[in-house]
Amino acid sequence: MELAIALDSRSSLPLHRQLYDELRRAILSGRLVPRQQLPSSRFLAKSLGISRTTVTQAYEQLLSEGYLDTVVGAGTFVCDQLPEDLLFSQAIAPSPPHPEPETIQLSAYGERLARLETTLQPELQTEISFRYGRPAFDQFPVQLWQKLLSRHCRHDTRWLDYSTDFQGYEPLRQAIARYLCRSRAVQCTSEQILITNGTQQALDLIMRLLINPGEGIALEEPGYLSARRIFLSHGAQLFPISVDRSGLIVSDLIQYSRQQVKLVYVTPSHQFPTGAILSLPRRLELLAWAHQTGALILEDDYDSEYRYGDRPIPALQGLDSQAAVLYMGSFSKVLFPALRIGYLVLSPPLVPLFARAKWLCDRHLPVLDQQVLASFIDEGYLERHLRKMRLVYDQRRQALVQVLQATFGEQVSIVGERAGLHLMVRFQTSLSDQAIIQRAAEQGVGLMSAQGQYLQPTRSGEFIFGYSELTVEQIKSGIQRLAQIGLSNQ
């Protein structure tokens, strides 16, 4: 076979590209017809005076684009149907329509999630917002953090590579273990720690690995809405247990067996949202129940770092003698939420399974952030920051309590102010929460009702007041504006 092919060695186009263009043109123009055999690459190379590699490269490209085909032992041929035909026929011959994505069949998990009443909506912007769940960003030592980032960036390139610390960066786990032993009387070594993307992922992993749809979870009522959503997304059956000023009413839990309740979720340091601190007798009672029934306790040690005036009570995990407690925490409130670093403290036999799950789900956290946080803890900055922040928050907390009492007197009762970054306020009012939020917003004040945190319908007038992000002046101004909305008037 003869092929008239013009290659220009002075062209800026590489030879294989010129050959590809020439052959493709020959095929599209019909000079080379379907099923026609091409010369072998060795033969064509020789006849054109170019290297065989050049020919192979051009052939490969034409093969992968569908102009040529090879038959083993027989050679290379022009395809029956050319890519242009395929693309063209695609465009004009409508296939039966692909199912609309709405009709894509979801998994059972996907179905449950689609039914959950979570709407992802940015919160209302107001001049003074008593929102909760955020630390004071203006107090964060940004310069120091940046210095640590730069230092680790330059130190070596290990922070670029996959980590082989499958439970999370080992020095960080050591730093966390020491910190938890010191400040929370948690009994653990770094070997028991799994670093997670915040407590959110810790909750999700526990559900994935331990809870089947239909299994029972006891939880505080009212309780942390985000946790409840995760439980529901996994199809768990929920057993709400009421909360009083000493936290979870454990005697209400004791009626349930392990067959009914596989796991109980508690926030003992500063119950969310009431702020109650689980008393020591209740803690011991809860542990005794778990030991007796074989149920697990999931201790979310939320807000344990901020305790005003009195001494912290040791974590359940540290009081537990029988590995019934899964302990979790995060640096979202202590440092900053967008860091997305949390941790789980597991009993040793559970560690390999959780590490495997974390590795399979998303490998590990960015290594650089873990290195910086480890240094931040080890070099004493964390505890220094906490000491400073306790004073700041205590001042803000006191201002809020005082101005609330001075402004609303008997019309208000305050709970949960002994710890954490928010308190809960109950107004005597006949207004609906929605009306109060609306009127407050008109005054430039953002309020958050506690109703969403209840599983069962509840009375109105309960609000969660975060004070961590507001200065004393903002707190005073906010409450004074609130006095204008006429809580007692319809």
Added chain:
Amino acid sequence: MELAIALDSRSSLPLHRQLYDELRRAILSGRLVPRQQLPSSRFLAKSLGISRTTVTQAYEQLLSEGYLDTVVGAGTFVCDQLPEDLLFSQAIAPSPPHPEPETIQLSAYGERLARLETTLQPELQTEISFRYGRPAFDQFPVQLWQKLLSRHCRHDTRWLDYSTDFQGYEPLRQAIARYLCRSRAVQCTSEQILITNGTQQALDLIMRLLINPGEGIALEEPGYLSARRIFLSHGAQLFPISVDRSGLIVSDLIQYSRQQVKLVYVTPSHQFPTGAILSLPRRLELLAWAHQTGALILEDDYDSEYRYGDRPIPALQGLDSQAAVLYMGSFSKVLFPALRIGYLVLSPPLVPLFARAKWLCDRHLPVLDQQVLASFIDEGYLERHLRKMRLVYDQRRQALVQVLQATFGEQVSIVGERAGLHLMVRFQTSLSDQAIIQRAAEQGVGLMSAQGQYLQPTRSGEFIFGYSELTVEQIKSGIQRLAQIGLSNQ
């Protein structure tokens, strides 16, 4: 009731703490006995000449620690059983043992995961390792990255707060959408992008939301082991489809209906591990099958950035007219794996569900990293880095091919060298892969067998040769050492 309580106003201890200590001592010494009523806080405050808040604080602490109890309408009493008794009785009275964590009943997912043959083990350390899956760390612009980190750190404090971009940082999604349109002919806007913790989380989310246990997934054979493990962890039924030099043999897939195969997972740009590039006719055939059956295509556009010599073929996603394709990619090979940033391109109706799942599972990625990456792309550094790296890798690739051919001649065949960061090498040998790895390690050379990537048993002698981390000199030296191990000898 009279209580002799000594408070010292000059002490450094706050009054409420002194009062707490005094009362606790009175209880433990028996001056206050179980069930004894305490004075009201109002009365005690008056009698001691201190504020009522001070008394309340001390009472609260004693209440939460279990020394006191309140009876509504009756008052505050010393508890029957004191915390010290409780702690002591805990220690001496052994409860029935808590079930060993081995016997903790796992979820169905947990059970499947426990059965998976994943062992998390750091790889063997050798002097010259032909491992794959990592970029060249010494070529990464560390200084530039550090500068961008510092710039964003100082710019404002938004990077500290929770993000309200539920799909990931909006400017990053825009940058990725533009990049994908430009370089991969992907048709999408930033609204269709979900930022994930690498492709690993993208795969996991797709499984969670779309696949129930027992549903069918077709995948390349051989194929990406990590993806297969995720499919298996979700209980999917696997349909391995063979791969030839044009990628997935789509005609083998066509026998299956949507009832059998709900989703097909492909790596069309550089099939893992064979390196085949899915030809255009095959792409169109695959899309036609998906449109006809209603099955979904999961396009993992792995290694699409590194293509040597010839022109890239457009992504399946861009050729698809009916939203049958879920497209995913990551910056792990392009920048660095420990960044943990990947993305999913979804059809618009699927976006809210995926965003909700991501938010519920772990909120979002660290904001600072997303800001830095957005700047890195927008300011042209990504494409500059890619241009540089293509030259570096091309040189390493050519060196590896040449020295392999020069050293092993007819004994070796090489596939998949037209793209990516590795190639696949088939040795004619009677040695087992294990023996080859062992002998290579004795020469200081790390090799990786392809066997693990096959679902079904396969012949030995196939190895994946990564070259991205090795200099030309290291590559030459590594292959020369390999020549010493006697591949043809038993």
